[in-house]
Amino acid sequence: MKYILMNKHIELAKIDISDLGRIDTIEDIYNTEAFPVGVIVQNNDPFSKITRDYLDKWWHSRIIPASRDGLDYILAINNVETSSALSVKSLGLSLSDQYWIKPIKSDLSWNDVNFFTNEFSTDLGASFFIKGASSIPDISLRTPDASSNGWLKKKWTIINGKRYLAKAGSGTTFQEPYNETVASKIMDVIELPHVKYSVVMEKNRPLSLCENFITPDTEFVPAAFVSNVLPKENNEKYFSHLLKCANYLNIPQTQEYIDNLLTIDFLIENTDRHYGNFGFIRDVNTLKFIGPAPIFDNGTSLWSQVPGFEIGHWQLCKPFMETQQKQIALVKNFHLKIAGLEQCEEITRQTLLQNPFISKERIDKIANCVGNRVRVLTNHIKVNLQT
Template sequence: MKCVLMNKNTEVLVAEYNEISKFFDKIYEVNNIDYAPYILKSFYIKDEINDTPFRTNLSEWFKGRGIPSWRDKLDLLLLRLNITAPYELLDKAFGLSLSDQYWLKPEDSDISYDDINFFDNDFDYAEFMEASLSTNSKTITNETSLKTPNNTTDGMLKKAWIIDNGIRYLLKGGYKNETLQPFNEALASEICKRLGFNHVEYTIDTYKDTVVSKCPCFINKETELITCYQIRNDMKRHDSIEDYEEYIKKLEENGIENAREKVENMYILDFLIMNEDRHLNNFGIIRDVNTLKWLDVAPIFDNGQSLNIEYYDEEELHISGCGRLFYEVKPFDEIIKVVKNIKRIDISMLDGVVEWFDELLHKYQYLTGYSDKRILRLCILLNRQINKLKKLIEQ
């Protein structure tokens, strides 16, 4: 099918899209390379669009929009959706997403972005939500249930986009039988709120008997998320602090105000909750899709893999675990050193946050089945990190 890759209302390129393989077999012309997905731009060489990695990377990028092969309980989800692979979903809704504005327009159609985007146009989310988050769900029978932004969500955790009072929210579950992720997300939001860090607000919700986190979409029709992974893709890799410094420099060069402080805030949060999963797709920037201006650092999101989630042991308190600083995995005590002036943090704002977390965990104990001991241990870990940060500030 001949189609146009669109960025909202801007034509990026015209290509032959193979609906079976989901690859782009040929690129006819590139109209606006600046409006292409950020990661593609560096592969573009004028007059060589079909012979360079550009075309392959276009296909890779498009396939990468789908639900990843490492999504928790993917086999079950596929069975319930009555499909054999996530990529079958890719073009069911023009490839649209709620994290950016790219879509595939059949060349002979006069369909417009306004008619189809998921920010304005409602979608049938009930069946996908059930298939993704429920423990016992039927097979989807309604084809419109496959025309949702869920076709283009990344990430390991079971998740579903829903609409509540007109607002688009992402619901996220835990990994396998673990249920701590939603609580960690809620804790992260509470800490960010108290410390004044720009963040995505996660609250606890329940779907049937499953605890989930719920957060509003932080992208709107004028914006897109560009992750650090995309930004760093054409930059030299050092496997050292240089990677971090170059990223900050790039953000500053593109006019993001207080970029360093904002990225530091994310590492302060990671220190406090011992977040192990700050990989390069878990942070980034927001770009205006009309002007291409870099607007801001993306609000802090995806903080669930924290508080030693994988190492809980009823017998002893584990306090190991490392965080991530770009391509390196390092102890949290090392990573926190990127913060130039830790004294700017008013740690007294965290007074009472451990009690707040304790209460939250107890409130949902009837669903999670956490023992009092586990809750106590989680609170000890949090308290310990807060005290460590206090000491660093007082030094």
Template structure:
């Protein structure tokens, strides 16, 4: 059997699409009704969409099978795969205003979107400590079911604001502390475009907590989708391609902000600045590109996944980004920000990390010395460029 949906942007039908009832995979799509509202990164073939590009776009709305507790989550909800969970959640997320409306249901955006409506805020439910609430075949809609990333996470509503809680991993539960440290580093450097994180302990487990950076009037578009929206000139890099597209859409400070992000990622050894965790913010009504998205998702840094004896502060760090290592990334930058304050940040790190119950004094001091080393190395690169 097959199920019919409409991809909608708010209440406007963009195009109809069909999913297989057994595999929950896209099998067909119909004529485009609103070309101007096609998701960025989804191309056209005549009057229809490029199904391969749309299927890839949909995958970004699914939790990965590498998510902590992935199998247990599916079992408790009673679904077979992440595609089915995404469809039951109507493709809704906390990133943009697209969703999948079942053709047989007369649903309105105002009634079901996460920006204007409450959702389950029981963090124990979302993090597998309590059974899920289901009424018949209806799943409580929840943004945690369509938020990407490997870490266990949950959305909570606090004082009317949607807040993302992310847990750490491995023996040290270090990622939440990395997030808080990175935001304090940006604050020290007078950066105005970053997500601010704070720490919170629940049942002796540390979480990083941040407010959603889009709302009912704005939406996030990933660099990955932006890069796929325009054919790249073979003579330029993907990094320059991204900058050029942003410039064409009126974001004039893109070079400075991207270079700052890459530079600070280098200093903290961020291994995971992939093209889905940076991008732009656009107006959800006019579709005007407003600015680069604030810097977020810096948890996979500072040797977070290595045991203390295995940390080699002088070793180049592999990264999932435009290039394969941090040293290669920094060498390919045309402009390296010279005024980043590297001397003070090790002191910031110690004050934050000492709050951890899982990191020893030895580990904190070793990471602190590694941060000092990378800061000096960065300054040497700056001096060589002058």
């Protein structure tokens, strides 16, 4: 079926999307400047297969992954084969950016359909959290939940007129929501820009809750697509390449942002800082970058995915080096409030103690290890200041 790819009110391209939700062809392009960043790569023909493939990759980066628990049932009751096709039914609308697909000859407008200013259904998101979701006869797809990536169950909701994302934990300990709160509180005291998280209980199950940091006039651009704007040389490090691409796009404060990311990830042993959960904010009206996004998505941390005997060990991590021990060496300057570090161990302990699904023995071990990371980081900073 044919659609017009839109950026808010701007027509970008005429595209053909298959029944499986794949972008088969780009039939016409009306505006390249307002295109998603990193889709039209420098020196590439906008109508080339490379551009089509990048656009399809971008489209799939905005949908529910196959790994999310409960997806098969959701697809079955909506009579579609893929989560991409599910997203098509919701016109690709998101709360992370202003892109959407407009059916050919439709008179729909951004003001009619967007979820920043209009109400939306919570049926789809809620259905992932309900056992025996067949009790929901009709799921409305007028929702941003069809365009929410990530493997953990999540759902958008409106509280007092503001858009919030609620996200579940995993396994038997449901630790991820508490990890988000630990990271948020630590960044409060060491004064790093971040998204604030809290834990709410829903039917005796913890969820992390955070307010949307994107507005009707901004979009989140993941690092993955910023890194696409220039070709990467064979011997070029990923870290250096990303900085080069950000500089090419005139994104301010990128080095400081990466410094801050690697600092908090070191303290909490974040093993899942991939190119999709950090990035930058662009003004959709001027198409200029405002700066880095606040730090978010810190749930896969604090040794939540490992047995007790591995707590404190260096884990394999992302995005630039294989361990946090190596990544911290990439930090050029430390921008944190050093005096706040002494609170990190107790913040970790007291926050995790609110989790009824995790033992005190495990909590103490995790907190002690955060205290050890604080001491290692403090010594590292002192050495840095002397050189």
